[in-house]
Amino acid sequence: MNQAKSKPKKDHYDVVIIGAGMSGMAAAIRLAHFGKDVCLLERHNAVGGLNSFYSIGGRKYDVGLHALTNYVPPGVKGTPLVKILRQLRIARDELDLNPQRCSRIAFPGVDLKFSNDFTLLESEILREFPDQADGLQTLLRKIREWDDNQLDYPDVSAREIVGECLSNPDLVEMLFCPLMFYGNAREHDMEFGQYVILFKSLFFEGFARPFDGIRVMLRVVRNKLKESGVERCMKLGVKLIQAEQGRVAALELDNGRVITADKVISCAGWPETLSLCSDVETKENPSNVGRLSFVETINILQRQPREFGLEDTIVFFNDAERFEFARPDELVDVRSGVICIPNNYDYSEGRQLEEGIIRFTAQANFEKWNSLNEEDYVDQKSWWFKALGESACKFLPIDSFDVIQQQTMVTDMFTPKTVKKFTGRLAGAVYGSPIKNKPGKTHLENLYICGTDQGFLGIVGAMLSGITIANLYGLRGD
Numbered sequence: 001m002n003q004a005k006s007k008p009k010k011d012h013y014d015v016v017i018i019g020a021g022m023s024g025m026a027a028a029i030r031l032a033h034f035g036k037d038v039c040l041l042e043r044h045n046a047v048g049g050l051n052s053f054y055s056i057g058g059r060k061y062d063v064g065l066h067a068l069t070n071y072v073p074p075g076v077k078g079t080p081l082v083k084i085l086r087q088l089r090i091a092r093d094e095l096d097l098n099p100q101r102c103s104r105i106a107f108p109g110v111d112l113k114f115s116n117d118f119t120l121l122e123s124e125i126l127r128e129f130p131d132q133a134d135g136l137q138t139l140l141r142k143i144r145e146w147d148d149n150q151l152d153y154p155d156v157s158a159r160e161i162v163g164e165c166l167s168n169p170d171l172v173e174m175l176f177c178p179l180m181f182y183g184n185a186r187e188h189d190m191e192f193g194q195y196v197i198l199f200k201s202l203f204f205e206g207f208a209r210p211f212d213g214i215r216v217m218l219r220v221v222r223n224k225l226k227e228s229g230v231e232r233c234m235k236l237g238v239k240l241i242q243a244e245q246g247r248v249a250a251l252e253l254d255n256g257r258v259i260t261a262d263k264v265i266s267c268a269g270w271p272e273t274l275s276l277c278s279d280v281e282t283k284e285n286p287s288n289v290g291r292l293s294f295v296e297t298i299n300i301l302q303r304q305p306r307e308f309g310l311e312d313t314i315v316f317f318n319d320a321e322r323f324e325f326a327r328p329d330e331l332v333d334v335r336s337g338v339i340c341i342p343n344n345y346d347y348s349e350g351r352q353l354e355e356g357i358i359r360f361t362a363q364a365n366f367e368k369w370n371s372l373n374e375e376d377y378v379d380q381k382s383w384w385f386k387a388l389g390e391s392a393c394k395f396l397p398i399d400s401f402d403v404i405q406q407q408t409m410v411t412d413m414f415t416p417k418t419v420k421k422f423t424g425r426l427a428g429a430v431y432g433s434p435i436k437n438k439p440g441k442t443h444l445e446n447l448y449i450c451g452t453d454q455g456f457l458g459i460v461g462a463m464l465s466g467i468t469i470a471n472l473y474g475l476r477g478d
């Protein structure tokens with residue numbers, strides 16, 4: 001965990017960054033590399049935001065890392081991962097990236113395997129859905145032709161475009177399932193631009209994991225912040241953004257101190273940032289708050305999962321007649337979810353995680369979790385822990401969840417309430433607002449949004465967003 005750092009040394013900075021999420025930290029490093037005087041303010045005691053870790057009983061648990069997406073092998077140029085490494089001056093080896101073995105999209109009676117080699121998924125689709133061959137090629141062409149560099153791409157429905165290419169609804173849903181679980185802030189549908197970004201980052205590129213998980217990423221980024229001279233203030237949030245004449249005039253901090261900056265970049269979320277502004281009135285119920293959140297359960301096992309037949313790296317499963325991506329009516333929707341087995345990456349030099357780990361993630365209802373009293377909260381957690389495990393295990397080659405339970409030494413679980421508590425994300429909305437602020441501008445001319453609500457999700461996406469906003473507004477001016 002990070003030590004609390006000294007409070008801001010100065011009264012004025014070139015740029016203040018609100019939040020030490022992956023995007024805020026990337027923006028800070030980029031600006032400091034170009035000589036900007038940067039102060040990074042984080043309300044929590046740890047950096048990383050949604051993408052962090054915690055310790056219980058001496059054991060460290062990752063929060064936001066199943067997989068680093070956008071993995072490409074050394075030598076490939078021009079992709080998001082390569083761009084962030086270059087722009088933040090991070091050597092690839094520092095991240096200790098190990099590629100996935102093989103993952104799966106599992107629906108009743110149909111499995112589609114995929115790896116970091118896209119031809120595997122393509123051949124699986126052709127095997128299961130031979131009559132979709134032409135449609136698949138049309139979809140792939142549309143994905144490849146989409147201009148990734150346009151910042152303010154049009155908001156068109158992915159369902160409409162994918163539906164024009166593929167006529168088999170099962171295949172459509174099977175492709176939507178992982179993309180939605182890994183970064184869609186919208187219920188039922190997604191923007192085609194987001195579909196393209198996620199399709200490329202999951203299927204054309206792929207998954208990898210540092211051997212020691214998210215701590216590796218955070219260590220590398222923290223060192224870069226230090227080397228580049230960013231002033232990092234932990235356990236110190238921004239309480240109020242004082243607006244005057246259409247600009248940020250000053251920032252009032254949680255400890256009452258007031259500082260100023262030429263520019264302010266926030267990764268706290270778009271509605272969350274607006275609700276800090278003195279000239280915004282709807283602080284109680286801001287609009288454009290995301291409705292999607294998750295529970296995640298973790299089983300720490302005494303054996304390697306592969307010893308009892310669990311070979312997959314990640315499984316995206318769905319048991320419902322039609323895959324549904326929306327806030328559930330109940331506390332959790334166990335019909336679909338993600339199974340992640342961190343042991344099943346291809347770790348270099350034959351390394352193996354000491355303990356087995358299996359994580360199950362599913363959609364959850366923030367309001368319902370938030371309204372429970374303490375006792376019910378504990379009871380419901382243990383009930384849904386089991387229900388989710390049982391549902392997910394139907395898609396694993398074991399008889400039942402009992403097989404995993406028998407191997408389990410320790411468990412943990414977090415809910416949408418936990419997400420809200422540790423990141424400030426309203427409604428525990430993991431993927432932020434359904435309507436994204438792609439240009440990153442706000443009603444105040446020197447206040448910008450980066451990260452999740454700018455429309456770039458996941459670890460690599462958030463970092464790319466921080467760099468983009470820093471380049472556009474922090475380095476090049478307005």
Ligand SMILES: Cc1cc2nc3c(=O)[nH]c(=O)nc-3n(C[C@H](O)[C@H](O)[C@H](O)COP(=O)(O)OP(=O)(O)OC[C@H]3O[C@@H](n4cnc5c(N)ncnc54)[C@H](O)[C@@H]3O)c2cc1C
Nearest residue numbers: 019021022023043049050064066067237238451452458459
């Ligand atoms: C359970 C889970 C699993 C995930 N799995 C993956 C995965 O496998 N792969 C992947 O690539 N991505 C994954 N993600 C998503 C990824 O973690 C996020 O998309 C990314 O980290 C978002 O970064 P961000 O910078 O946009 O914002 P955030 O991480 O939300 O950071 C915002 C920061 O701002 C701080 N803050 C808020 N308000 C204030 C204030 N007023 N003053 C100061 N600071 C403030 C918060 O404390 C927080 O640190 C997962 C997320 C979750 C929750």
